[in-house]
Amino acid sequence: MVKKRNQTAGERVFDYLNTFVLLIILAAVLYPLVFVLSASISDPQKVVSGQVWLWPEGLTLRGYEKVFHNGDILRGYINTILYTLAGTALNLLLTVMAAYPLSRRDLYGRGVVTAFFVFTMFFSGGLIPTYLLIKKLGMINTFWAMIIPGAVAVWNIVIMRTFFQQSIPRELEEAAEMDGGSNMTILLRIVLPLSMPILAVMTLFYSVGHWNAFFNALIYLTDRSKYPLQLILREILIQSQMSDMVQVSEESLAKSIMEAESIKYAVVIVANLPIFLLYPFLQRYFVKGITIGALKG
C-alpha cells in the first residue's frame, strides 16, 4: 500500500471517527466475554453483590474446582467429545463421498443428484415425521441418534464440490487417468491431499456444530448418562433461573444461589475452552470457507 501523506483534514476526521466507532463495537463485544472470565476466577460473593465490573476481585479457583468435581459435567464433557469425534468423522466422510463425484463434470446424472440433495434445503418433513422415523428405526436414546440424523449437510457438499472444481487442476486428474489410476486412487492420492484447506474448514464447521448441539439430544435422548455437555449446561445455566427470578427470599435459598453462581461462570469457560483454543489457528480457514460458499451460490 502506498502511504498517503497528503490527507485532507476531512479524511483525518473520518479516520478518527471510524476508529472510535469500531473501538466502541470492539468493547461492546469483548466486555461480556472478559466479564465472564473475570467472574469465573472471582469470589462469588463479590460477583453476586456486584463488586466485579471488569477485573477479578478476590481471586479464587473454587468455581473450577467444583466444575471438575461435578460428575454430570464430566460425563457430559466426555459424551460431547465422543459425539463430536464420531459425528465429525462421519460428516467428513459423507461430504467427500458426495462432493467428489458431483465435481466431475462428465458424470452422468450429476445434475439430477445435485437437485435431489438441494431440494431438501427448501423442503423437509419437519420435526414430527423425522422424530417418528428415528423412533421407528429404534434409534431413540442411542448413540446413533446423535450422529446419524445430521450425517451430512447439503450446503457443505455444495461448498466442497465447488472447491474441487475450482482448486484442483483438471489436468492433474486427466494425467492420472492416463497413467491408469482409478477414480478412487485419484481421489485419495491427488485430490484429498490438495484439499487440506477445505477439509480444515469442514472440520471446523461440523465439529463446532456437534460441540454446540443440544436439540437432537433434547428430543432423542432420555437417559441422563448419555446427555451431551450442552444439556447439562442448560440445567445449570438456564433452568436454575426460575428459583432465582421468582423472588423467593429465604436464607437457605440465598446460600444455594451463591453456590450455584460460583459454578456458572467457570462452566461457561470450561465448555468453550476447546473451541477458543483452536479458534485463532482456524480463523484464516473459515473466512475462506464462507467466501467459497458465497461466491457461487
Place this chain on the structure above:
Amino acid sequence: MELCPGLFYGGSRAAICPRIAREVKAVLKPLSPLPSARIRTAKWWESRAAKSFRKYWQLYLLLFPVVVYFVIFHYIPMYGVQIAFKDFIATKGITGSPWVGFKHFERFFHGYYFWRLIKNTLGIGVYELVVGFPFPILLALLLNEVRVKWFKRTVQTVTYAPHFLSTVVLVGMLVIFLSPESGIVNHFLERLGGKPIAFMTEPGWFKTIYVFSGVWQQMGWGSIIYLAALTSIDPQLHEAARVDGAGRLQRIWHINLPGILPTIVILLILSTGSVLAVGFEKVFLMQNSLNMESSDVIATYVYRSGILGAEYSFSSAVGLFNSVVNFILLAVVNTIARKTGETSLW
C-alpha cells in the same frame, strides 16, 4: 457472474443459462440431420449413461450411500408429512392411519393460540430482520476503511468469536447478566438509581433481548461475506473518484455500497424468506412460563404439542403450515427482487 463454462457437462448448467443452451442447440441442429433416428439405433451400452457408468463406477459407488441417506432421513420424513392430514394411530403406522382432511389445520386456525403464535413469530422475525440485518453491513463498511492492519484484524477476531458460542451458553450468559438479584445489568441500573428489572421473565423485554443478543453474537460473522464482496470492488473506481475530489463518505456511499448491493439483496431475500423460520433453539431456551405471552412461536408450539404432548398429527399440520408459508414468502420476495432489480435467487 460465472459464464457457464461447464455447459456440456450436465443439465443444471444449461438450466442456469437458457440463452446459451438455446444457441448451442441451434448450432448443433444442422450437424445431426436425423437426431431421433440416431438415438433409436444407438446401442444402450454406447449411450452416455452407460459410458459414464463404465468410466465412473467407483464414483457412483461412493455416491450411493449418500443418496440412500437422503432417501431415508429426508425423503421418508417428507412422505411422512401426510400424517398432517390423518389421525395418526401408532399401531396402524403412518400409511394405515385414517385420512381426516384438513381437520388439524382447522383446529389450529381456530385454536386459542393461533393469533398469539402468528403475532410472536412474525414479530420476532420482522424485528430481527429490521434491526439485525443492517449491522453486519455497517461493520463491514467501517472495517473496510481501516488502514491499520493489526487493528482491523483485532476487531475481526473479536467480533467473529461470539458466533462460536453455543445457543445454550449465550442464553445462559443472558440469564446471568440480566438476573434481577445478581446480574451485572441490574447492579448497574441500581447504581444509576433505578429499580432492578426482571428482564428474562418480563414479556415486554423478550423480543428486544432476543434481537440484540443476536446482533451481539452474529454481527461480526455476518460481516465476513460483505467484506469479501468489498475486496472485489475495482480500486480504479476509488482512484477515479479521488481524482474527482470525492471524500471518504461519498466514496462509501457511491462506490462501496452499490458494489455490495447484489450481495445485500441476495442475503435480504434469504433472510426475509426465513422471517417465519424463527430459530427454535434460542426462543425455546429463553422461554419460561412467565414470558410465554410474547415468546411462544410456532416452532416451540410444535415441539410442545408434538414431542411433549404426543399429538403427532396436529403438530405436523402446524409445522407444515409454517414451512408452506415460509416458502411462499421466499418465492414472493424473490419475485419482487427479480422484477425490480437484476439480482434474484432464481
